[in-house]
Amino acid sequence: MEVEKLNYPTERDYKSTWKQSLVARIILGRFLSNTWISFSFLISKKKLNTQFLIDLSYRTIFLYFFMMGIIGCTKLYQINRSSLDKKVDQENAVDSEEESFPYKNTIRRSQFVFYSYKKMTGEVPLFDELEVMQVEIARNLQLPLSTHLVHVYLFPTEEKYRTFMHSKYPNLPSRRAFFVETPGSRGAAGTLMVYAPWTDYIRQDLRHELTHGIIHASFHNVPLWLDEGLAEYFELPVEQHGVNRNHLETILHPKKTQEKFEPNLARLEQISEKNTRLLQNRNEYRESWAWVHFLLHHSPETKQLLVSYLHDIQTNPHPIPLSLSLRNMFEDPSLELINHLHSLPILQTSKVRTHP
Numbered sequence: 001m002e003v004e005k006l007n008y009p010t011e012r013d014y015k016s017t018w019k020q021s022l023v024a025r026i027i028l029g030r031f032l033s034n035t036w037i038s039f040s041f042l043i044s045k046k047k048l049n050t051q052f053l054i055d056l057s058y059r060t061i062f063l064y065f066f067m068m069g070i071i072g073c074t075k076l077y078q079i080n081r082s083s084l085d086k087k088v089d090q091e092n093a094v095d096s097e098e099e100s101f102p103y104k105n106t107i108r109r110s111q112f113v114f115y116s117y118k119k120m121t122g123e124v125p126l127f128d129e130l131e132v133m134q135v136e137i138a139r140n141l142q143l144p145l146s147t148h149l150v151h152v153y154l155f156p157t158e159e160k161y162r163t164f165m166h167s168k169y170p171n172l173p174s175r176r177a178f179f180v181e182t183p184g185s186r187g188a189a190g191t192l193m194v195y196a197p198w199t200d201y202i203r204q205d206l207r208h209e210l211t212h213g214i215i216h217a218s219f220h221n222v223p224l225w226l227d228e229g230l231a232e233y234f235e236l237p238v239e240q241h242g243v244n245r246n247h248l249e250t251i252l253h254p255k256k257t258q259e260k261f262e263p264n265l266a267r268l269e270q271i272s273e274k275n276t277r278l279l280q281n282r283n284e285y286r287e288s289w290a291w292v293h294f295l296l297h298h299s300p301e302t303k304q305l306l307v308s309y310l311h312d313i314q315t316n317p318h319p320i321p322l323s324l325s326l327r328n329m330f331e332d333p334s335l336e337l338i339n340h341l342h343s344l345p346i347l348q349t350s351k352v353r354t355h356p
């Protein structure tokens with residue numbers, strides 16, 4: 001996007017207008033003094049005759065048009081002055097618009113285009129990491145690398161981000177960052193956009209929201225629980241191998257105030273079917289993450305089940321639910337999930353065990 005430059009009068013234009021006006025005033029002064037001298041002469045000589053009246057009429061007509069010229073100059077100046085003020089106001093308005101929506105500076109990394117108010121330099125290592133993440137997700141889910149763009153708008157502060165989101169998407173709930181998709185035609189991905197403020201959580205937030213972008217660029221009809229589960233999984237830096245220690249800690253050692261972890265994939269699938277825009281609470285995000293981790297790491301068979309399911313839902317309007325496929329694979333999938341989570345090391349990141 002480009003900002004259309006406004007043409008407005010400059011200080012130089014003012015000075016030249018003033019010069020014109022000054023020259024006009026000198027000429028007028030000379031004209032009036034000449035007229036007065038002639039008039040005084042004729043009075044003194046008592047020559048107020050017809051010739052004098054004709055001469056006076058010509059001079060009056062000339063004076064009228066000349067005065068209009070002077071008024072014209074002054075008006076021109078006033079118009080210029082007021083139009084300058086108006087256009088300066090317009091320019092200020094453009095500035096405030098720029099302040100509310102980042103688009104001036106862009107950096108592109110594979111399918112991501114990052115936008116911000118100011119030139120980006122310190123952000124580049126994170127952008128490079130996100131480019132690697134795209135490859136990592138494509139490899140895990142057996143996707144071709146998509147070129148469908150994801151537009152990422154970065155706000156310098158949380159306040160600016162919230163003000164913008166509130167004005168553009170007043171019905172969305174308050175979130176740290178957002179992924180938004182406008183509808184595409186014939187089942188294709190629409191315009192994919194991410195909005196995020198540059199805070200201490202930016203790495204996690206961008207990894208999460210861009211995961212949604214990558215998935216939506218390649219897949220449609222992804223159930224809500226799976227969409228969020230994959231985003232919760234890939235939001236973690238690669239060295240954590242998808243192990244979300246906060247989720248794991250809460251699942252394995254819930255506090256008295258926290259609900260006991262009782263996984264039920266069929267229930268999560270029903271939430272998606274009801275087309276709830278967002279999962280209700282952190283427990284559902286947590287459970288979604290747990291199922292995705294289980295599917296990707298329990299065994300090559302569970303991973304293949306997930307990949308096949310993602311590809312199946314692209315063409316099959318009635319795919320076999322994953323909960324049903326898991327029941328065919330395991331006697332008690334929920335118990336298998338809990339055992340899987342107990343097998344994960346929760347201590348040091350460096351000691352995390354990798355799974356197939």
Ligand SMILES: [Zn+2]
Pocket residue numbers: 208212227228231
């Ligand atoms: Zn999400």
